[in-house]
Amino acid sequence: MNNTTQSDNVLEIRDLSIAYEPGKYAVNGVSASVRRNSITAIMGPSGCGKSTLLRAMNRMHELYPNILTKGDILLDGQSIFSMSVIELRRKVGMVFQRPNPFPNMTIYENVVAGFSLNDIRLKKSQRDEIVENALRNVTLWDEVKESLYRKGTFLSGGQQQRLCVARAIAFNPEVLLLDEPTSALDPIATSKIEDLLGELKKKYTLVLVTHNMSQAARISDDSMFMYLGELVESGRTGTLFTTPKDPRTEAYLTGKFG
Amino acid sequence: MSGDRVTKALLFISSLTILLLSAGIVVSLFGGAVPAFREFGLRFITSSAWNPTSGSEEYGAMSFIAGTVITSILALIICIPMAFSTSLFIAEYYRGTRTSGILRSLVDLLAGIPSIVYGFWGFYALRPLLVASGLTDQGFGVFTASLVLAIMIVPYATSLSAEIISMVPSELKEAAYSLGATRREVIFSVVIPSARSGIIASFILALGRALGETMAVTMLIGNANVIPKGLFAPGNTMASVIANQFGEASGLKMSALIAIGLLLFLITALVNYLGKLIIRRFA
Amino acid sequence: MTEMYQVLTDNISRRNRTNSRFRYLVIAGSVITVIPIFMIVGNLAVKGFRQINLAFFTQPAPDTFQAMMAASSGEIIPGGIANGLTGSLLMVLLASLFAIPLGLMTGIYIYENGTRRYARFIRSLTEILQGVPSIILGIIAYLWVVKNITKGYSALAGSVSLAIMMLPLIIRSTEETMRMIPLSIREAAFALGTPYYKMIYKILIPVSFSGLATGVLLALSRILGETAPLMLTALGSPAISFDVTRPVSAVPLLIWDFYNDPNMVNLVWSASLFLMVFVLSMNLLARSVASKHKYI
Numbered sequence: 001m002n003n004t005t006q007s008d009n010v011l012e013i014r015d016l017s018i019a020y021e022p023g024k025y026a027v028n029g030v031s032a033s034v035r036r037n038s039i040t041a042i043m044g045p046s047g048c049g050k051s052t053l054l055r056a057m058n059r060m061h062e063l064y065p066n067i068l069t070k071g072d073i074l075l076d077g078q079s080i081f082s083m084s085v086i087e088l089r090r091k092v093g094m095v096f097q098r099p100n101p102f103p104n105m106t107i108y109e110n111v112v113a114g115f116s117l118n119d120i121r122l123k124k125s126q127r128d129e130i131v132e133n134a135l136r137n138v139t140l141w142d143e144v145k146e147s148l149y150r151k152g153t154f155l156s157g158g159q160q161q162r163l164c165v166a167r168a169i170a171f172n173p174e175v176l177l178l179d180e181p182t183s184a185l186d187p188i189a190t191s192k193i194e195d196l197l198g199e200l201k202k203k204y205t206l207v208l209v210t211h212n213m214s215q216a217a218r219i220s221d222d223s224m225f226m227y228l229g230e231l232v233e234s235g236r237t238g239t240l241f242t243t244p245k246d247p248r249t250e251a252y253l254t255g256k257f258g
Numbered sequence: 259m260s261g262d263r264v265t266k267a268l269l270f271i272s273s274l275t276i277l278l279l280s281a282g283i284v285v286s287l288f289g290g291a292v293p294a295f296r297e298f299g300l301r302f303i304t305s306s307a308w309n310p311t312s313g314s315e316e317y318g319a320m321s322f323i324a325g326t327v328i329t330s331i332l333a334l335i336i337c338i339p340m341a342f343s344t345s346l347f348i349a350e351y352y353r354g355t356r357t358s359g360i361l362r363s364l365v366d367l368l369a370g371i372p373s374i375v376y377g378f379w380g381f382y383a384l385r386p387l388l389v390a391s392g393l394t395d396q397g398f399g400v401f402t403a404s405l406v407l408a409i410m411i412v413p414y415a416t417s418l419s420a421e422i423i424s425m426v427p428s429e430l431k432e433a434a435y436s437l438g439a440t441r442r443e444v445i446f447s448v449v450i451p452s453a454r455s456g457i458i459a460s461f462i463l464a465l466g467r468a469l470g471e472t473m474a475v476t477m478l479i480g481n482a483n484v485i486p487k488g489l490f491a492p493g494n495t496m497a498s499v500i501a502n503q504f505g506e507a508s509g510l511k512m513s514a515l516i517a518i519g520l521l522l523f524l525i526t527a528l529v530n531y532l533g534k535l536i537i538r539r540f541a
Numbered sequence: 542m543t544e545m546y547q548v549l550t551d552n553i554s555r556r557n558r559t560n561s562r563f564r565y566l567v568i569a570g571s572v573i574t575v576i577p578i579f580m581i582v583g584n585l586a587v588k589g590f591r592q593i594n595l596a597f598f599t600q601p602a603p604d605t606f607q608a609m610m611a612a613s614s615g616e617i618i619p620g621g622i623a624n625g626l627t628g629s630l631l632m633v634l635l636a637s638l639f640a641i642p643l644g645l646m647t648g649i650y651i652y653e654n655g656t657r658r659y660a661r662f663i664r665s666l667t668e669i670l671q672g673v674p675s676i677i678l679g680i681i682a683y684l685w686v687v688k689n690i691t692k693g694y695s696a697l698a699g700s701v702s703l704a705i706m707m708l709p710l711i712i713r714s715t716e717e718t719m720r721m722i723p724l725s726i727r728e729a730a731f732a733l734g735t736p737y738y739k740m741i742y743k744i745l746i747p748v749s750f751s752g753l754a755t756g757v758l759l760a761l762s763r764i765l766g767e768t769a770p771l772m773l774t775a776l777g778s779p780a781i782s783f784d785v786t787r788p789v790s791a792v793p794l795l796i797w798d799f800y801n802d803p804n805m806v807n808l809v810w811s812a813s814l815f816l817m818v819f820v821l822s823m824n825l826l827a828r829s830v831a832s833k834h835k836y837i
Contacts (some may be wrong), residue, residue, distance in 0.1 A: 051494055058436060060432065060435060060436060063435065065355075084553050084557075085438070086438040086440070086549070086553050086557075087438075087549070087550065089435075089436055089437060089554065090438055090546065093437075094432075094436035094438065096429055096433065100427075100430055100432075100433045102430065102433070102434075102447075102448065103430075103452070104448075104451040104452065113434075113437060114437040114438065116447075117434060117437050117438065117439040117443055118438050118439070118549055118552065118556075119552050119556065120545050120548050120549055120552070121548075122545065123642070126545075164433070167433075168436075168437075171437070188449075197346035232282060245789060259692075261736060261738040262736055262737040262738050264835070265737065265741060266737070266738075268646060268647050268648055269647075269650035270650060272545075272642075272643050272646035272647040272650060273647050273650045273651070273659075273660070273663050274648075275643050276647060276663050276666050276667055276708070276712070277663065277666065279670065279705060280666045280670060281670070282681070282685075283670075283673070283677075283678075283681050286680075286681055286684045286685065287677070287680070287681070289670070290680070290684060295712045336576060340570055340573060340574040341572055341574070342570070343566060343568075343569070343570025343571050343574070344570060344571045344574045344575075346567050346572040347567050347568065347570075349639065351567060361571060361575065364575045364578055366824075367573065367578050367821060367824075368575075368577065368578055370762065370766070370820055370821050371581060371814055371817055371821070372765075372766025372768070372793060372817065372820055373767075373768065373769075374766070374793050374796050374797060374800075374813075374816075375581070375766070375796075375805075375813045375816060375817050378796065378800055378809060378813050379580075379581050379584060379585070379813075381800070382806075383580065383581075409577045412574055438549075440559075440560040441560055441563075441564070442559060442560045442563040442564070443556070443560070445563075466672055468689070469674070470672075470673070470674025470676070470677075471565065471674075472674065472675065472768075472769035473674045473768045473769055473793075473797075491575070497674055497676045499771070500607075500676050500677075500679075500680065501676055501769050501772055501775075504679075504680070504683070504772075504773050505772065505773065505776070515680075516680060516684075519676070519677050519680045522676075522677060523673060523674070524679050526672055526673065526674055527669050527672060528675070530668070530669065530672035531669070534668060
């Protein structure tokens with residue numbers, strides 16, 4: 001990849017619309033940009049299209065057979081729809097709501113799953129290095145270094161989720177997408193993950209969907225508020241939360257609707 | 259209150275029928291087989307003799323055990339790629355679409371066709387094709403029977419496999435997709451390892467069906483009371499020798515046939531039990 | 542680090558190709574799987590159609606001489622399958638008389654007492670019974686009825702073997718249907734003071750009726766096509782008879798007889814066509830009953 005043009009915006013969404021069936025738009029004319037090395041939170045009530053928008057960023061929305069997509073998303077200036085999906089997903093990783101380590105693989109194998117799934121052969125020394133780095137980066141190394149070759153199912157929910165983050169960053173992506181990553185976790189695990197995200201943004205760009213406003217306020221630099229498929233308002237988190245410009249944003253933030 | 263008691267008693271008594279039936283079946287089979295085992299001992303199981311001439315009667319079950327096992331396993335082998343691809347079609351590639359619904363109904367139709375119709379069709383329609391292909395000169399034999407048997411057991415293997423495959427949690431598949439895996443890679447690295455026991459169980463249960471199949475096999479296997487000499491050679495199975503020879507049998511011969519029936523019963527029960535065990539442990 | 546990503550880019554087209562090829566394999570395999578249906582239905586329809594007329598249903602089977610005469614002069618073989626139809630009807634009715642009530646009640650018993658060890662034992666026995674090859678049930682019916690009761694081949698023996706086949710099917714479908722009834726319905730009935738037995742007759746059975754009917758229809762369609770056990774029990778007979786102590790014919794048995802006689806070839810196609818259409822229609826009927834009347 002050509003890295004000579006390092007613009008400040010890693011991702012640019014241009015007038016993106018996505019429909020699951022003709023006429024019913026889950027995402028309607030959204031335009032926004034995501035700054036490098038920041039945490040961007042996408043919030044909104046259920047059904048507002050935030051998950052669809054997030055999944056469009058690594059083209060996971062295409063798993064639905066009849067999906068209709070209009071508009072564009074640029075990653076470092078290149079349209080993600082013009083590159084191979086495999087390449088895209090190497091550069092844009094994803095962490096899901098429920099921790100989903102592969103149950104038939106050990107912790108070690110889970111971390112390098114991206115490489116083995118993509119048929120990339122590595123020497124053992126390379127793999128060891130990747131595993132240790134990734135697990136250190138998610139502060140899981142000390143907890144699991146003795147049990148790398150056990151299946152990950154004995155880990156707690158929070159640890160499993162950190163394992164999933166490790167798996168996603170093993171590829172050294174540019175962007176990490178997180179779809180409500182802490183909603184299935186207890187408060188302690190949640191705060192550990194939030195701390196982790198704060199560290200990770202130094203190396204990666206994070207886009208986070210959350211239904212928890214206080215989480216967005218706590219950890220994100222920029223926020224996007226979506227309602228009924230439209231991007232109502234976006235901007236620096238501090239500004240958005242204290243002086244929202246749109247009445248809908250204000251209504252959401254003050255809890256008038258969930 | 260007495261209405262309750264009567265009902266509960268009635269229900270309980272009905273349940274006893276199953277108990278009595280099962281016991282009765284086992285007792286009758288064993289009882290009928292005793293003369294043969296007393297005469298030939300356990301050699302009966304391993305001997306492939308079948309000589310009904312009075313005065314020097316000698317019977318052994320091995321030819322038929324071999325015929326049953328060979329045709330059933332061959333049928334399973336032929337069935338596996340068909341059932342596997344069809345269940346992936348229904349549960350993965352075209353899941354939830356009308357096409358998969360149509361395919362599923364078509365496969366269910368296969369299960370509804372009576373065995374004798376399969377045998378008859380195999381005789382008049384399939385056999386000439388095989389003869390024309392030059393693989394076999396008469397068209398009867400292990401291969402023809404196994405081929406038709408395979409078609410017959412495909413619906414059982416397919417429907418169960420498809421159900422198991424569709425139960426693989428979509429989060430696992432999504433995780434693999436998000437790491438860049440292609441559809442085929444997701445299937446082989448996530449779906450199949452996850453569904454493996456269920457798929458194996460469905461094949462074992464299909465095997466159980468194949469073991470007991472009578473009419474279609476009888477009409478196509480050639481009815482030679484010997485261990486089949488080759489893939490296209492004639493042979494006989496436990497079920498078909500009973501169907502063919504029971505009507506005119508008496509005395510020792512009938513006991514031998516009942517003994518073969520007992521063996522078939524035990525083998526089928528074992529295979530089915532194994533399949534159900536795997537499903538129970540898996541699900 | 543970047544060489545490994547180069548490997549990724551190099552691999553992409555190969556992996557995409559493998560992916561497409563596998564997809565084609567899956568589609569091809571599925572098509573091959575369903576080809577036999579079209580072949581079978583097609584063959585039967587085309588070749589069997591000729592012999593089907595009113596006489597087909599009302600006349601008993603011809604003997605081999607009549608058939609040979611007709612075959613040599615290219616005419617339709619006289620006669621039909623009436624003896625088989627009446628025989629099948631007789632035996633299926635008898636078998637249902639035994640199997641349906643017993644099956645329903647046992648199914649309800651297992652459902653009501655599902656957790657107790659005895660009930661689970663009965664359920665396992667039912668599963669084993671379901672897997673028993675039909676020819677073995679023929680042996681059993683022979684030993685029990687032909688040898689001891691009717692002292693000869695008989696419709697009764699045939700219906701006993703069919704009944705044993707139907708029983709586990711009805712038991713299992715009854716239990717599964719009942720399991721789908723929401724517990725709240727039972728609780729509502731009890732809350733209104735309904736005694737136990739009334740709840741079964743007035744609530745449980747009517748609510749699950751379509752599911753129970755489906756189970757019965759499917760069991761019927763299964764035994765209508767069975768041949769093997771009948772060969773050892775009912776044997777077959779050229780006459781139209783309703784005497785349960787004498788041998789009787791059945792549609793599949795007739796097909797077997799026709800098959801063994803080269804003069805009767807045309808009749809086999811028609812009889813097979815009829816049997817297949819009948820069984821498949823019952824199957825479809827069962828399924829439409831299931832989908833149309835879902836209370837649950």
